[in-house]
Amino acid sequence: MDDVPGSMGTSAGFALRLGQTIFSSAALLFMSLGGQFYSYTSFCFLVTIMGLVIPWSFTLALLDGYSVLITHPVRQKGILFIIIIGDWVLLTLTLAAASSAAAVVDILLRADGSVCPPKICSRYLLSTIFAFLSWFLSMASSLFNLWLLPSL
Amino acid sequence: MDDVPGSMGTSAGFALRLGQTIFSSAALLFMSLGGQFYSYTSFCFLVTIMGLVIPWSFTLALLDGYSVLITHPVRQKGILFIIIIGDWVLLTLTLAAASSAAAVVDILLRADGSVCPPKICSRYLLSTIFAFLSWFLSMASSLFNLWLLPSL
Numbered sequence: 001m002d003d004v005p006g007s008m009g010t011s012a013g014f015a016l017r018l019g020q021t022i023f024s025s026a027a028l029l030f031m032s033l034g035g036q037f038y039s040y041t042s043f044c045f046l047v048t049i050m051g052l053v054i055p056w057s058f059t060l061a062l063l064d065g066y067s068v069l070i071t072h073p074v075r076q077k078g079i080l081f082i083i084i085i086g087d088w089v090l091l092t093l094t095l096a097a098a099s100s101a102a103a104v105v106d107i108l109l110r111a112d113g114s115v116c117p118p119k120i121c122s123r124y125l126l127s128t129i130f131a132f133l134s135w136f137l138s139m140a141s142s143l144f145n146l147w148l149l150p151s152l
Numbered sequence: 153m154d155d156v157p158g159s160m161g162t163s164a165g166f167a168l169r170l171g172q173t174i175f176s177s178a179a180l181l182f183m184s185l186g187g188q189f190y191s192y193t194s195f196c197f198l199v200t201i202m203g204l205v206i207p208w209s210f211t212l213a214l215l216d217g218y219s220v221l222i223t224h225p226v227r228q229k230g231i232l233f234i235i236i237i238g239d240w241v242l243l244t245l246t247l248a249a250a251s252s253a254a255a256v257v258d259i260l261l262r263a264d265g266s267v268c269p270p271k272i273c274s275r276y277l278l279s280t281i282f283a284f285l286s287w288f289l290s291m292a293s294s295l296f297n298l299w300l301l302p303s304l
Contacts, residue, residue: 040259041258092247095247095251096248096251097251099247099248099249099251099252100251100252100255103194103253103255103256104255104256104259106193106194107192150302
């Protein structure tokens with residue numbers, strides 16, 4: 001079994017999962033603090049999906065951290081397959097949520113300040129950027145896991 | 153070499169590619185006819201991506217049709233790999249474009265009729281639905297091709 005860096009049970013994999021958890025939490029935090037995100041369907045969608053991604057990434061980060069500590073990666077083909085499927089589903093949803101939030105932020109930024117005060121608007125923008133970063137890291141860890149799959 | 157239905161060089165694969173071409177053309181047509189899509193960044197993005205998806209899907213549909221006619225699928229690992237990569241890139245872009253267009257359509261439908269007359273608005277909506285259908289078919293053919301890859 002060759003060791004693909006960034007795949008499940010490696011320290012790079014742990015770092016990727018931790019990054020996903022942090023970025024999704026930041027996206028959720030910036031979206032829900034202060035603003036009135038529930039006025040826009042896309043922002044509600046983003047908050048829902050981030051609420052799904054955080055526990056998923058956190059659990060897998062714990063699993064990876066445990067694997068690194070005991071220096072024996074927990075790797076079974078069935079488990080890896082389920083994780084890859086789950087990753088792809090959340091990946092798709094995260095991308096959809098992030099792009100729809102970006103479209104709404106674009107419209108809000110072009111409108112005059114009465115619709116969305118600059119302070120709130122920049123929070124929405126930051127939240128969208130963090131959601132895209134979380135998507136990017138998820139993409140990386142899911143590709144590394146897919147690469148690992150045939151060798152198991 | 154086992155024959156995965158829906159993968160490259162099969163008649164189901166040809167049908168999937170043809171469906172993608174038709175749905176992307178419909179999305180492009182409904183978006184660009186009559187409306188003022190260039191006022192919204194997301195709609196411009198959708199038109200650009202559909203303009204990329206149509207030639208890609210059409211070329212692969214021709215290749216599949218040719219393979220079905222000569223009853224000998226053109227299958228080489230390198231070519232299949234390039235097609236899978238290209239499919240995933242366009243898949244991601246199509247999903248991003250379709251979801252951002254959906255977010256804008258949602259905002260336009262909630263606004264009063266002055267922003268977007270019902271006739272134009274329903275065209276935008278139809279275009280978004282066709283873009284999602286095209287994404288769905290691309291997803292199917294890319295998964296079938298990925299399934300075929302290890303057996304080559």
